[in-house]
Amino acid sequence: MTHDDDRSLTQALEAARxxxxxxxxxxxxxxxxSTPRKVGARMIVDPDTGLVGTVGGGCGEAExxxxxxxxxxxxxxxxxxxxxxxxxxxWSPAVxxxxxxIFVEPVSPEPS
Amino acid sequence: MTSLHPAEAAxxxxxxxxxxxSVIVATVVGDxxxxxxxxxxxxxxNEEPELRGSLSLKSGTDSVIQLMKNILEDPRASDGLHExxxxxxxxxVYIELRRxxxxxxxxxxxHIAQPLAHLGALLGFQVTVIDDRPEFATRExxxxxxxxxxxxxxxxxxxxxxxxxxxxxxxxxxHKYDYACxxxxxxMDPPPAYIGMIGSRRRVRATYVQLLEEGITHALLDRIHAxxxxxxxxxxxxxxxxxxxxxxxxxxxxxTGASLKGVERIVERFFKEDK
Numbered sequence: 001m002t003h004d005d006d007r008s009l010t011q012a013l014e015a016a017r018x019x020x021x022x023x024x025x026x027x028x029x030x031x032x033x034s035t036p037r038k039v040g041a042r043m044i045v046d047p048d049t050g051l052v053g054t055v056g057g058g059c060g061e062a063e064x065x066x067x068x069x070x071x072x073x074x075x076x077x078x079x080x081x082x083x084x085x086x087x088x089x090x091w092s093p094a095v096x097x098x099x100x101x102i103f104v105e106p107v108s109p110e111p112s
Numbered sequence: 113m114t115s116l117h118p119a120e121a122a123x124x125x126x127x128x129x130x131x132x133x134s135v136i137v138a139t140v141v142g143d144x145x146x147x148x149x150x151x152x153x154x155x156x157x158n159e160e161p162e163l164r165g166s167l168s169l170k171s172g173t174d175s176v177i178q179l180m181k182n183i184l185e186d187p188r189a190s191d192g193l194h195e196x197x198x199x200x201x202x203x204x205v206y207i208e209l210r211r212x213x214x215x216x217x218x219x220x221x222x223h224i225a226q227p228l229a230h231l232g233a234l235l236g237f238q239v240t241v242i243d244d245r246p247e248f249a250t251r252e253x254x255x256x257x258x259x260x261x262x263x264x265x266x267x268x269x270x271x272x273x274x275x276x277x278x279x280x281x282x283x284x285x286x287h288k289y290d291y292a293c294x295x296x297x298x299x300m301d302p303p304p305a306y307i308g309m310i311g312s313r314r315r316v317r318a319t320y321v322q323l324l325e326e327g328i329t330h331a332l333l334d335r336i337h338a339x340x341x342x343x344x345x346x347x348x349x350x351x352x353x354x355x356x357x358x359x360x361x362x363x364x365x366x367x368t369g370a371s372l373k374g375v376e377r378i379v380e381r382f383f384k385e386d387k
Contacts, residue, residue: 002234002235002236003126003129003213004233004236006122006125006126006210007126009122010119010122010123010125010126013118013119014119014122014123016119017117017119025118027206029141029192029193029204029206030192030193039190039193040191040192040208076147077141077147077148079141079143101193103139103141103206105118105139105147105148106148107117107118107119
């Protein structure tokens with residue numbers, strides 16, 4: 001994450017909080033093999049405004065977004081394992097040959 | 113005290129490095145009742161370390177804090193997972209670490225300075241541009257710079273003193289101006305993170321002759337990156353700026369500057385032609 005990425009992510013989290021919206025924060029906490037983004041990459045899933053940041057795009061990210069909606073609904077954090085090792089010959093951007101371990105947590109508008 | 117809110121933690125990760133401090137955030141990410149609990153440790157030079165938030169654990173907080181302190185002291189540490197005993201259970205703690213923001217000081221506000229300031233900001237540097245000509249040292253010419261300063265080159269760093277996080281790029285319009293700034297940067301103790309000077313071989317040599325006469329040692333001369341940038345055949349100001357930015361990345365990350373194709377040699381290693 002560059003300093004600018006950190007900044008836009010912070011602004012998005014604070015905007016959601018001020019508006020009283022519940023959102024989810026996804027963080028790549030570990031990777032194996034080659035992955036589109038590295039440990040530390042973060043993404044916010046805000047049901048009202050969409051995505052801020054990226055955890056790599058493609059099918060892998062779609063799985064994370066699905067998990068984020070579950071997390072927002074249940075209020076319970078979840079670990080998502082995204083496997084990008086299959087189908088190495090396809091040209092999808094998700095094909096990198098690695099595995100990502102992603103922590104998806106709810107962000108409530110109230111102070112925790 | 114309760115767990116640090118994700119938005120508050122995110123803000124600390126931005127603000128503390130801008131103030132020249134380090135910050136480390138620990139989040140319990142193991143599957144247990146404490147998942148998502150967060151604390152932050154803030155360390156600013158000459159100030160007492162400060163803890164924000166609470167993990168709300170019955171036991172184990174001390175070992176998390178000790179882990180955070182150890183990571184802070186490891187210069188090669190980065191974000192990542194750590195296994196720890198938290199409240200009598202083995203759990204995972206995810207660490208986020210931000211060091212003080214690095215600064216890029218562009219001395220000279222001419223045509224190369226513009227793409228340089230822009231790229232510097234893109235790479236996460238706090239950019240300062242200095243020139244003695246008011247018509248060049250303007251906000252309009254450097255929208256992505258944090259500061260644009262009009263200063264005399266005989267004392268260019270008075271308003272923004274250099275420090276160990278400073279990356280100084282000398283791109284003034286003349287050798288004599290570079291020289292005045294260079295000697296100040298070289299005499300700094302501790303030295304700035306990077307000193308680069310643009311110029312032809314002749315111009316660089318002439319500057320070094322003058323510096324040696326002033327009593328600057330060979331070891332100090334060797335710290336200067338001049339001519340500045342990686343050899344990519346750059347011609348235009350924009351191309352030169354990219355070559356310089358690439359060198360800044362190389363210094364920051366410890367790369368070699370070589371083409372990855374040549375390093376990996378994938379065709380040669382994996383696709384040998386059948387004879």
